[in-house]
Structures are given as structure tokens and as C-alpha cells.
Amino acid sequence: MKLIVGLGNPGRKYHKTRHNIGFLVIDELLARHDLKLDKSKFNGDYAMEMVHGEKVIFLQPQTFMNLSGNAVRPLMDYYGVDSEDLLVIYDDLDLPTGKIRLRAKGGHGGHNGMRSLIEHLGSKEFKRVRFGVGRPTNAMPIVDYVLANFAKSEQDVIQDSIGKAADACEEWIKGKSFLEVMNDYNS
Secondary structure, three states, rough: EEEEEEOOOOOHHHOOOOHHHHHHHHHHHHOOOHHHHHHOOOOOOEEEEEOOOEEEEEEOOOOOOOHOOHHHHHHHHHHHHOHEEEEEEEEOOOOOOOOOEOOOOOOOOOHHHHHHHHHHOOOOOOOEEEOOOOOOOOOHHHHHOOEEEEOOHHHHHHHHHHHHHHHHHHHHHHHHHHHHHHHHOOO
């Protein structure tokens, strides 16, 4: 069983913000397979379905970003998901807008959602898709920047990159090794 988690904040107010890019990639994956987040438990909304012959859980934590581990860990424990079968999608200020970078492990890089996950899992050994949202080019505080919507001029690159991030997830679900998926999608 594989668990794909998109990090974000619950509620319409945050729906299309930079910080919710993980939710947007999960939405794309659900749309591709005509699925809905039909379960609410463990502080999260999720769907569990067979996809490409693999049982997959798609999760959007409803804890707000900084407490993401409060949703992911209990779900993993309940369903017996190993860290090696966990993939987390989240926004990254250190990558240019729309750039995706896959990693097999790593630190939190200052991202509070990832910090919460590492704390709750007691490990940095899980797969991730870092999704570039860039940094503010003006004096806007980081918190305001990540909670703002993408600019109109960024929409095309964001939609394209959401598709690429979802494609990478699909390849991993189909059974390609994560190393191979990294080689294919990290450019």
C-alpha cells in the first residue's frame, strides 16, 4: 500500500495558495482516476483505492500545515503503511516557481509541515516531491507570500507543473523505482 500526501491548509480561503500546492497535486491525481476524498479520519480527508493494480491512499491533512504530522502518523499506523511507501508533496521557496524536484529523503529545509512530519515519524527517510513556488521579489513577508494565490502570469507554468508532479506520482504507483522516477523528472 502506498500513501501519497499533499500538504496544505484546509478551507476555501487557502485553496489555490502557494502553500496548498500539495493539495492541488492530490486534486489532479483524484481527477485523473475519478476519485473523491470520501473518508475523514485521523485529522485528514482521504481516498483509498486500487490504482494501476496498487492500493493507494491519497491524503490531504486537515490540521493546518504546521501540524501535518498529526494527520499522517496516525493514518500510517492504522493502515500499517511503512515510511518507504510514503510520498509527500509540498511547496518549496528555494526552487523557482513551477520547478519540481524529487528526493528520496532529506531535512525539513525550514518548512514547518515537513518539520512536523519528521518529528512525528521520527525519520527523514521518506520520499518527497518539492514543488517550487519561488520567493517574493519585494518586501512581502514569507507567511503572506505562501498564503497568497499564484499570480495570473504564473498560472500556465503552475498547471503544467501540477501535471508533471502528478505524472511522477503515477509512475511510482505503477511500480517504477523511485530512483528511476527521480532520474526521469529531476532536470
